Amino acid sequence: MANADDDAQGGAAGTHQSPSPLHQRHLDLGAKLASFGGWIMPLEYAGGGVLKEHAAVRGRVGVFDVSHLGKVTVRGPGTAAYLNTCLSNDLDRIGPGRAQYTLCVDDASGGAVDDLIAYLRSPDEVFLIPNAANTTEVCRRLTSAAPDGIDVLDEHHDHAVLAVQGPSGDELLRAVGLPTGHDYMSFVQAEHAGAPVTVCRTGYTGERGYELVTPSAAATSLWDALMTAGSDFGVLACGLGARDTLRTEMGYPLHGQDISMEISPVEARLVWAVGWSKDSFWGKEVLTAQRTAKAGPLLRGLVASGRGIARPGMSVGLPGSRASVGHVTSGTFSPTRRQGIALALLDRSVHDGDEVSVGMRGRHEAFVVTKPPFVQTGVRT
């Protein structure tokens, strides 16, 4: 028996790896650790495992440490207006206290430097959560374009981020004295044990839930409170392995796999996160041309007809043909459906409902092109 492929989520090997503020808690819980974007993070926990942790989030509640995510404050007069000329989505669509999924696009190529969440605190202050591995590059681009008076502050190590996800998440937050019930993609400022906590109705699992941003020094006390109170709700500490199966069931793209410098937001079908009517934003020209040309490949979902589990990089073809019509960008076993699910970048000739064939390890497995999400959840309710 030997591993045929490595962990998909590689970090920068050989460079310094940052521990999370909750590193000791992960060790205490017997976590299997892995490198994510330069951070040492829990993949899964002893006594848990991807399937149990996944089920906890779908059925009860799970708590994730996602402190590897970037945290960037952009501050100064006209910050929101400035960011609106850079990032793809339109901050004018939301008001203060609201968050928005957006993209940092490379102006020349239309490739995605990163996808991120922008939290509009005020017209003069926006908090960004980019992906761990892309934070430095996003900060570099935003800093170099910023007018005088607007500061881009990389606060990557200053804050911890805990995600409380699942149908019992509201009860768990109330049990530790945090506010709940605000709208999807909105956030409120609160306190726990004397430390500030931003409670955001956001997440990457498809379940109703919250992401909590708190100073790194306060992370352990918040984690302990959640885990202690959570025992009444069947809480499990959940690792990034379950986070990946959960997000794949929703068809949420992962930067570096489903969206990247090579896979544009148009190809990844993220046109809803682009403010097309804005005068300008990075990549507007290239993305508009792609959108008009309707020629490039598109990201679509796949569901296995049999027992096959597609993995990133596998070639997709049509039944009975050797010609490739694309490749798998994310693929895993869906714990909820108990079958293989995947995202794949496919030629425009392929449509939802078509049968395709994924080449894996010397054989071909049938999949049906299926529009995500692959499971129905209550993320917005």
Added chain:
Amino acid sequence: MNPEDLKYTPEHEWLRIEGDAAVIGITDYAQEQLGDIVYVGLPAVGDTIDPGASIGELESTKSVSDLFAPVPGVVVERNESLEQNPEVVNSDPYGEGWLIKVTLSDPNAVDALLDGAAYRALISE
């Protein structure tokens, strides 16, 4: 952790020798490394297996691994219950989670396998 009465391979498989036959599975270390196993692909009864060849696969939530033939032989039984309950390989790798049974075409091939102490030394490296 690994039973002393079994033989082992560097590919983290175990063999229980029963006369001219061997029951084959993967070790506790292997299942721990793989994580939650969601699919087990096994050779068919009657298949001839040759050492070093891939004869099946174990798929976990995060990756897929080959099952290599540890000895030459012919498959006489396969653990059909794994089709429905692959997670048993995680929960009971040396018992209910066995994979296949083969008749040995060369009983001397067993001599090349690791004993419990040698395997323990291998995984603690």
